[in-house]
Amino acid sequence: MTKAEILKLLVLIESVYTNFVTKDEIVLFWFKLGPYLDCEKVFGKVRSHIRKSPYPPSVEDLIDFSGDMLMPSLSYAAGERAFRGSIQDSISAWMREYSIR
Template identity: 80%
Template sequence: MTRAEILKLLVLIESVYTRFVTKDEMVLFWFKIGPNLDCEKVLGKVRSHIRKSPYPPSVEDLIDYPGDMLMPSLSCTAGESGIIGNRQDSLSPWMREYSIR
């Protein structure tokens, strides 16, 4: 999955499940595991889950990986650490990349 496809997936889940809020950590997690996933398969599982459940899906509901493969390192890399001062610096790296401003 590409980053754009991952963001569309998370927006879809967030729009259907109004109490689901996508946090930075979740986006970064999906960015790490996403390149190894088939977009059509994941979207098919999301559609199926939406039809069956009133609760948002977990990662395990959407992918076919064993549990130990779901835990990539989430440590910050250079440039991903915290707030520096102005608004642009306070945004997470993925938000800066996909922001319309």
């Protein structure tokens, strides 16, 4: 997934679930894991979740770490590292990149 697709995903979730607030840590997490994910499968999962649940989806609801959702180049171990890794990017960097100014 590209950064633009990730932002579309988060905007979709936030627009459907009014109690969901996109925090900086969430954006940075998705930016870090996004390149390894299949966009169509993630959006399919979020659409399915929206139809079924009145609560916002968790990461585990949208990503299957067993390997079905991950791109072939990403092993399970690498997915776990990306999932549990530390956030090294500054929050202001992504805000500057995607601000409407």
